[in-house]
Amino acid sequence: MNHFPLFADLKGRTAVVVGAGLVAERKIVLLRAAGARVVVSARAAHPQVLARAQAGEIDLRLGDFDPALLDEAWLVVAATSDREQNRRVAAAAGMRRLFCNVVDDPELSSVQVPAIVDRAPITIAISSGGAAPVIARRLRERIESLFDPALGALAALAQRKRPAIRQALPQLRARRAFYDWLLDGPVLGALRRGRAAEAESLLGRALSTRTPPPEGKVLLVGAGPGDPGLLTLRGLRALNEADVILADRLVSPAILAMARRDAQVIDVGKAPGGPHESTQARIHALMVSHARQGRCVVRLKGGDPMVFGRGGEELQHLKRHGIAYEVVPGITAALACGAYAGIPLTHRDHAQSLTLSTAHRRADASGPGRPGAMRDGADDRTRVYYMGVERLPELRARLLAEGHAPGLPCALVENGSRPEQRTLHATLGSVAEEARRHAIRSPALIIVGETAALGMDLAWFGETLHTAAAGQPAEPQQTAA
Template sequence: MKLYPLFADLSHRAVLVVGGGAVAERKIAALLGAQAQVTVNAPVLTPQLRRWVSEGRIAHRADAFQEGWLERIWLVVAATSDRETNALVATLAGLRRIFVNVVDDATLSSFHVPAVVDRAPLMIAISSGGEAPMLARLLRERLETLLDHSLGALATLAARLRSRIRARLPDMAARRQFYETLFAGPVATLLRQGKSKEAGQAAEQALASASPAHPGSVVLVGAGPGDPGLLTLRALRALNEADVILHDRLVSTEVLELARRDAERIEVGKQAGNHHTTQDGIHALLLEHACAGRRVVRLKGGDPFVFGRGGEELEFLRSHEIPYEVVPGITAAVACAAYAGIPLTHRDHAQSVRFVTAHCRNSLDTLDWLALAQEQQTLAVYMGVGGLASLQARLIEHGRAATTPFALIENGSRAEQRVVIGTLANLAERASAHAVGSPALLILGEVAALAQSLAWFGQPPLGATVHDIRAAATGRRSSIPPAPVHADLLAAIHRG
């Protein structure tokens, strides 16, 4: 179940809490903090609840729960130890379309009370949908140690200046940049030091000197092969600062979800035989949005400088005097091989690695096939799914052994990753049999034989077994023997 997160304004609004024990007391304390008008319904109250009643902070009904008490109520909390009573409260509240929380019973609840990190007026709520409350509390504890208590004062200061900031900086991009400076610069530092007066003065000075105009810029960002955990911290920051994101078709949904919610997203994907947006069209979009004063992120799968045409885009930006920067990404060959358990280089079997693109016949014709056919090296072939038969024939024709192991890695690093293994002799046949599609990367070389024995992510490889590959390579220097298990490493594993 996926809940819709919201924050409720309960100030001076009537809330009913059924139950008078310790749990009800905790719920009422939080409600009082939100300035709700609380009525507690229970025959017996905790000492604290009795004090609040005597002080007039809450109202008390000692009789058995009655449906009529739900009149003009905004929210209900059922916190008794009797499940039948809790179920009755939940049913009657639901009939009246009143949100109800039944403590420790997610199935009866129409809303859940999250674990809260309180930096009022800044509030951070964490919910597991009622399924794993202890996990939510653990995350809250971690966030408590990360978020300074001065954040509340910073939020209050920003609220006080808000109307003046909007008047001074009508441009949204310029305003957002000012807020980022306010929240991460000297003002925030002064508040952490307890110097609220000095912080206010620094904020006034920053606002007075802020420029209403905001120059546009472009950040070329490598998104990696798909796993959002492979993004760099700088890439994550760029995504959260972007006004516009021009992204490739193969950038994963999980990566895009890390970007600012209100950033405009434009897919400019290209794949073999289907150029959704031409390179000239991408250049035009970069120029249009940057000249409009927006911060543009050009988000590319893998690394923008490895078969990503990043250099062409920078040349275009330079020619139009558009400010830019580059955030490298983990290129597909490195990431996909790692997620398949394949070392691109190996002391005994691969002293070099070559990155090759083979997405069309023209690119195949320009390659140095004699060099590529040499043994003791690894070939990482990008965008080559459509030309595997030609690649296979040319390598064998130029001397690469037909028994050379290969691994085809489809959707590398993603949950749906598949790895197909075999030898060069049956490369095209195996790919067709397993319907390998884009995005897929080919690793060819002696090290590819390790794909099965060192696999650690996703499903086991499909196709030939490592035994079959090694048997085919019997008598050749490039065959890979079983990796030895070092005694000291094994002992360390057993020690934990």
């Protein structure tokens, strides 16, 4: 260990910053966030630093650096562009046995400013000792994604209740179990939703019983369309909280690989043409059973759980059985497939509205469903159809019957956002035959409307298949990715 890590309490104490450019401004922000009284010495100041001085946030001393400024300091930062000046500041600090950070100069520094993950009062600092600050910043980005923003509020609540916790639970082992429950149980969820009073009440009830109940919960998590980079930060944290993961067929292995290593993963995917209702009943039973055993259950769905993902049905079932739940949205396939195929779903010149529809309905549902007939011959809408590749002939017939032209542009996006993505461009009149000819398979999304044609020019990811009917050569083209 080349450096001894410390956390300095600077509240009300003087920190001197020499230099007043943008680099110095970033250090001023950090020092003020820590509660320090900041004195800045510089010959000239950046407008942002001047504005802080005029607002009374800092004490700005314009002119040559005077070493006497350090006599009242607890910490010194040298942030000028002149290395000799920085050397003089570091020497003056050393004479007074003061720690001095010289920005981007570890040789002159006696202390380093780390990359910081701030969940006050919890603070995580990452340092490379000045050897590779870019690596430290990258590590901070990764660590940032793993820690819930509500952890700071949880730590503050635990700090306020610490005497009560010690009194109610004098045994160390019991206290440790209680703090584990605070991290994993409903208190953190209440704070995440901004319900501070509810969180405090939950903590108080648990203390009164001295044995917090094992309260399970279900998180409905949208995994996005397949690219693991499109998983949300909250979704990633949920995967690392999970005791049990109920995963859909369309969830990519790369996303499952990001989950907690010891989580139990159960495949509950529905194959096309399979017994969907019986499978859904099994999913309902698994969610309730594992949650009642005090486990954190992640119901992991491709795309977004509330867009054609039966998320509503599952929430209703959990509500009926008194199971706590949360919903973590994901990027739905329509947004991802359109973006990755270079197809804007709305456009001022071509589409002023957007309709999302599914070709799948309950077996006992009556009527074919009308995703939106034309009004007065206008065709200013983009239509996106989920789970409709096997029903392309019926979909085409319905749209033609509604008055849409056979030449209306269409696009089929297969495996959207994944390395094997293919986008087929055709027209409404030819799309069913072209999909069969190119063996387009589920998962695939159907985009119908004038905006679909823009993807022939704007595509940037995966393989693009232009058909002759769409006005382009029939051979595939590989776009940059």
